[in-house]
Amino acid sequence: MQMPVVLPNIVKQKIKIIKVKIIEALLMILTVIILTCTFCQSFSAAQSQSSFTERKSRLRNAAAQEARKDFFTVIAKLQTQTNVPQALSMLDSLARDEGIGGMFYAYGLIGTYLRARSLLPDSLHVKIRRAFRTRVMYRGDTENHWVMYYTGLYLAAQTWPNEDGAQWFNAKSSQENFAEAKSWLDYWIKLTTTKGQGEFDSPTYFITFVTPMLTLYEFARDPVMKKKAQMMLDYLFADFAVEHLHGNYGGGHSRDYPQDIINPITAMTTKWAWLYFGEPDFEPWSEIKGKSRHPSWETVAGAVSSYRLPEIIRQIATDRSAPYVHTETKRVRNVIRFGEQRNPPVYKYTYMTNDYVLGSLHGGILQPIQQHTWDVTFVSDKPNNTLFTLHPYYSGKELAMFFPEEQKVLSDEVNRFHLVYTNPNKWNASSPYEQTFQHKNALMVLYNINENAQQAHIDGFFPKSLDERVEDASKWIFCKAGKTYIAFYPLQPHEWIEEEVNWRWRSRDLKNGVVVEIGTETTHGSFAEFKNRLRQAKVAHDNFDETLTVQYTTQAGELMQFTYDGQRRLNGKPVDFKSYKLFNGPFLQSEVGSGVLKMTYKNHTRILDFNKVSIKGEE
Amino acid sequence: MNSRRFRINHGGCPSEGILFKLKAPAGEQKDSFRMTFPFIAAKIGKAFFLIYLLFHAAFTNACFAQNTAGKVYAAVLFNNSKSNVTGADRYVGVFAREKGEMEWKNFSNTNLFAFGLYFAQHGATQRYYIAGGNGLHRSADGGKTWKILTGWETMEVLSVALDPVETQIIYIATPYGIFKSIDDGKNWAEKMRGCKSWYTDEIIIDARDRHTLYAAVDDDLYRSRDGGENWSPMQAGAPGIRTVFQPATRPEVLLAGTEDHGVRATLDEGKNWSAGKGISATAIYTIHAAADGKAIYAAGYKTGVWRSHDLGQSWLQIWTAPEIEAIYSLFVDPANVAHLFAGTNGKGIYESTDGGKIWRQAGLEGAHVKQIARYPF
Numbered sequence: 001m002q003m004p005v006v007l008p009n010i011v012k013q014k015i016k017i018i019k020v021k022i023i024e025a026l027l028m029i030l031t032v033i034i035l036t037c038t039f040c041q042s043f044s045a046a047q048s049q050s051s052f053t054e055r056k057s058r059l060r061n062a063a064a065q066e067a068r069k070d071f072f073t074v075i076a077k078l079q080t081q082t083n084v085p086q087a088l089s090m091l092d093s094l095a096r097d098e099g100i101g102g103m104f105y106a107y108g109l110i111g112t113y114l115r116a117r118s119l120l121p122d123s124l125h126v127k128i129r130r131a132f133r134t135r136v137m138y139r140g141d142t143e144n145h146w147v148m149y150y151t152g153l154y155l156a157a158q159t160w161p162n163e164d165g166a167q168w169f170n171a172k173s174s175q176e177n178f179a180e181a182k183s184w185l186d187y188w189i190k191l192t193t194t195k196g197q198g199e200f201d202s203p204t205y206f207i208t209f210v211t212p213m214l215t216l217y218e219f220a221r222d223p224v225m226k227k228k229a230q231m232m233l234d235y236l237f238a239d240f241a242v243e244h245l246h247g248n249y250g251g252g253h254s255r256d257y258p259q260d261i262i263n264p265i266t267a268m269t270t271k272w273a274w275l276y277f278g279e280p281d282f283e284p285w286s287e288i289k290g291k292s293r294h295p296s297w298e299t300v301a302g303a304v305s306s307y308r309l310p311e312i313i314r315q316i317a318t319d320r321s322a323p324y325v326h327t328e329t330k331r332v333r334n335v336i337r338f339g340e341q342r343n344p345p346v347y348k349y350t351y352m353t354n355d356y357v358l359g360s361l362h363g364g365i366l367q368p369i370q371q372h373t374w375d376v377t378f379v380s381d382k383p384n385n386t387l388f389t390l391h392p393y394y395s396g397k398e399l400a401m402f403f404p405e406e407q408k409v410l411s412d413e414v415n416r417f418h419l420v421y422t423n424p425n426k427w428n429a430s431s432p433y434e435q436t437f438q439h440k441n442a443l444m445v446l447y448n449i450n451e452n453a454q455q456a457h458i459d460g461f462f463p464k465s466l467d468e469r470v471e472d473a474s475k476w477i478f479c480k481a482g483k484t485y486i487a488f489y490p491l492q493p494h495e496w497i498e499e500e501v502n503w504r505w506r507s508r509d510l511k512n513g514v515v516v517e518i519g520t521e522t523t524h525g526s527f528a529e530f531k532n533r534l535r536q537a538k539v540a541h542d543n544f545d546e547t548l549t550v551q552y553t554t555q556a557g558e559l560m561q562f563t564y565d566g567q568r569r570l571n572g573k574p575v576d577f578k579s580y581k582l583f584n585g586p587f588l589q590s591e592v593g594s595g596v597l598k599m600t601y602k603n604h605t606r607i608l609d610f611n612k613v614s615i616k617g618e619e
Numbered sequence: 620m621n622s623r624r625f626r627i628n629h630g631g632c633p634s635e636g637i638l639f640k641l642k643a644p645a646g647e648q649k650d651s652f653r654m655t656f657p658f659i660a661a662k663i664g665k666a667f668f669l670i671y672l673l674f675h676a677a678f679t680n681a682c683f684a685q686n687t688a689g690k691v692y693a694a695v696l697f698n699n700s701k702s703n704v705t706g707a708d709r710y711v712g713v714f715a716r717e718k719g720e721m722e723w724k725n726f727s728n729t730n731l732f733a734f735g736l737y738f739a740q741h742g743a744t745q746r747y748y749i750a751g752g753n754g755l756h757r758s759a760d761g762g763k764t765w766k767i768l769t770g771w772e773t774m775e776v777l778s779v780a781l782d783p784v785e786t787q788i789i790y791i792a793t794p795y796g797i798f799k800s801i802d803d804g805k806n807w808a809e810k811m812r813g814c815k816s817w818y819t820d821e822i823i824i825d826a827r828d829r830h831t832l833y834a835a836v837d838d839d840l841y842r843s844r845d846g847g848e849n850w851s852p853m854q855a856g857a858p859g860i861r862t863v864f865q866p867a868t869r870p871e872v873l874l875a876g877t878e879d880h881g882v883r884a885t886l887d888e889g890k891n892w893s894a895g896k897g898i899s900a901t902a903i904y905t906i907h908a909a910a911d912g913k914a915i916y917a918a919g920y921k922t923g924v925w926r927s928h929d930l931g932q933s934w935l936q937i938w939t940a941p942e943i944e945a946i947y948s949l950f951v952d953p954a955n956v957a958h959l960f961a962g963t964n965g966k967g968i969y970e971s972t973d974g975g976k977i978w979r980q981a982g983l984e985g986a987h988v989k990q991i992a993r994y995p996f
Binding site: 098101102135136137138139140141146150165166169170171172180183184187334336337338404405406407408409412413416 | 696697699728729730731732752753754764765766767770771775777794795816817818837859861878902904920921944945947964
């Protein structure tokens with residue numbers, strides 16, 4: 001038995017002193033760390049603010065040089081005092097031209113007037129006022145139309161109060177117009193923050209919500225409406241931020257145009273990301289990245305606004321240091337026929353990394369015409385940085401679910417405006433024969449196309465800008481784009497069609513599907529290693545034509561089982577969409593029906609409570 | 620039963636005020652001998668009401684019967700070559716053509732996406748109503764100014780029915796259901812009790828009883844006997860009801876145009892329905908009758924124009940033109956039963972002056988003409 005060692009008192013004291021010194025040192029280090037972090041954070045926020053100021057200025061100056069006549073180039077010219085006579089001439093023309101009008105006009109005209117009225121000659125005051133008296137402002141038939149129309153009407157009625165119906169295009173008094181506009185804006189805000197947006201996460205239509213809200217925030221005299229506009233701006237930007245990756249709006253979209261779907265880095269939202277998030281690192285109007293569409297300058301509304309994006313949202317938009325899963329509930333556009341619910345839910349799943357974002361809507365007809373159900377969008381210096389599949393469905397019945405015109409002529413009607421609606425090669429579509437099941441970086445997409453459906457094939461977009469595209473003997477198609485690796489497993493035979501910027505993957509079986517798994521250098525090492533590992537992976541789909549069932553174990557060892565029109569099972573447990581929250585992820589939390597959105601970034605929080613019209617948290 | 624009726628407002632096309640002489644079928648006359656006392660009492664009550672309507676009409680609308688000149692009006696929803704879905708469209712709205720002229724002139728504001736035009740006159744007051752994309756519009760000054768009566772809750776308005784007696788009562792059919800105002804359009808209440816779906820294309824008031832309404836709801840034709848408070852499906856035998864028509868000369872007859880099943884017709888107020896022979900399995904968007912009640916016309920998607928001489932039981936195609944995809948609206952000139960109009964989807968208005976044998980394009984090229992009507996002013 002060993003005897004305990006007895007230390008002399010002097011040694012004990014010295015040890016005690018050393019201990020105290022160590023604790024003191026640790027405390028000092030901790031203090032230094034905390035102070036450094038705080039300093040860095042405030043520095044980062046200050047730096048971000050300073051960059052924002054610089055970006056605003058660059059954007060305004062660029063827009064001020066534009067020869068194109070629109071309200072936002074006029075605002076930029078007037079604000080920067082660039083060619084003011086030209087700006088006034090443009091505005092005069094816009095105020096007089098009866099060939100333009102409607103909801104875009106309503107909010108654009110009053111917004112420009114309110115921003116520039118001190119600079120306008122009397123004649124323009126008169127013409128702008130007259131426009132709201134004599135020109136019918138068509139309200140339109142979509143969510144974004146109504147946001148623009150009622151924002152315009154609200155601000156116009158506020159600007160010219162106490163006037164009778166004879167002074168307004170709709171013969172309602174200022175008071176009636178103001179009350180109606182306020183009532184709808186309140187309704188829309190409540191619907192959006194409790195059930196979700198209808199035209200959600202749209203890289204194109206985002207501007208038609210944000211720009212009116214910026215205008216409303218700037219000019220609403222009622223402090224409650226002003227606050228609501230500010231909160232909606234926070235809400236919309238937070239919704240974007242959580243699916244934003246280096247200038248791209250990732251994941252599934254309710255609506256988008258083909259040009260932007262196949263080239264996400266050139267979408268309208270890229271400009272907003274550049275202005276408010278500081279990404280991408282190039283001026284989106286300078287580098288067109290293969291885009292042929294005209295530039296639009298609605299972002300000027302942000303560059304001249306007093307609204308400031310909370311730093312927490314910018315951090316959420318740009319911190320991609322750790323991958324995360326984010327889910328959302330949105331709502332289907334108002335269903336008027338062939339449905340039992342006015343606004344059925346949409347379930348959305350997004351997996352975000354520093355190199356790519358994989359996202360999907362659960363499937364079916366959720367938005368007519370322009371739906372984008374899933375994609376993987378990757379960070380790349382090259383254009384066309386995305387890959388996805390779709391069933392290019394169209395039908396009068398789909399349209400008649402949402403539009404009041406005659407079912408059998410609707411397809412042609414929509415084609416007149418959207419040009420590609422009935423095109424078998426289109427890149428945007430909602431299909432009742434498409435369903436998805438995603439878990440993190442793996443996705444199953446199944447199709448069960450009715451034999452009488454228009455377009456009896458599915459297409460996949462594979463950009464030519466991929467570094468590699470390899471058809472492997474294992475049946476996997478492997479792609480490499482920068483640091484992102486894509487494994488794509490078709491369940492049925494396919495063919496390739498070469499097009500201008502892409503290879504069109506086409507498969508003609510009606511019962512069909514693909515399994516996709518994404519990897520990166522970080523998670524899988526080299527591309528060769530990635531391919532080797534995937535070659536071992538088995539996609540079980542025996543008797544698929546009968547069972548419509550597929551089973552796959554991901555590289556992370558998680559078992560996904562999916563039956564079309566049946567269950568989605570993860571590791572044997574059914575996935576329950578009904579448990580989805582309005583927002584659920586590390587950065588955003590909101591319960592369906594709550595009207596409350598909580599943002600979290602590290603130890604910072606910001607809570608938007610639309611019930612109390614209050615913001616809690618920093619900034 | 621042999622009485623005189625005045626039809627004030629009917630089926631999206633307020634009548635031109637012609638006094639129609641009704642003659643019931645022989646079977647119905649025999650039935651009248653078996654009437655019980657309460658039934659007779661009810662009939663007397665109804666007769667008083669009809670007499671009231673007759674005098675009301677005679678005093679307030681006498682000019683209709685005398686003056687069949689007036690203008691032909693066309694409600695234009697889109698224009699193929701010019702419309703811009705985001706607004707700013709001078710080629711949509713309501714257009715009017717004077718008798719003897721060829722030119723269609725703006726009657727409403729432009730940029731007003733119009734599904735239909737309706738007219739009511741009570742005493743010296745004349746009112747026009749437009750069912751439109753921005754809601755229900757009303758003009759009390761002959762079309763100079765238009766007030767939107769509805770708010771955002773009713774969305775688009777597809778059809779209007781105006782109570783012939785209580786002018787403050789208005790019904791509207793919308794994609795979001797049926798709404799009723801009892802205060803001249805100031806307030807609106809949804810009236811869908813009993814309906815299984817909400818999309819409603821058209822609403823009309825029964826020619827005999829202003830409390831009885833018919834609504835072309837998406838799943839069936841519905842009837843309300845209490846001013847829209849409660850609705851019952853009439854089991855017309857086909858879903859997707861696009862239009863409902865009650866011939867002024869035979870108000871016990873109802874015809875329903877459907878999305879996929881042609882015309883459904885009842886001769887006994889909905890007890891029995893049959894498919895119109897000849898045009899089954901086609902989409903019928905419009906049904907209209909000549910003032911003498913002898914011919915009923917129907918048209919729709921890729922149908923051309925069809926005519927029935929037996930209250931919709933059988934049909935004969937009288938005109939087809941390959942360049943016309945769909946006909947949204949038909950109208951028979953009350954002053955001349957051989958003068959027909961057809962409103963197309965994107966080809967404007969066609970007109971025939973020989974009972975439908977020969978048709979010619981009659982203006983509004985490119986227009987989607989949702990309704991054609993004639994009013995005296």
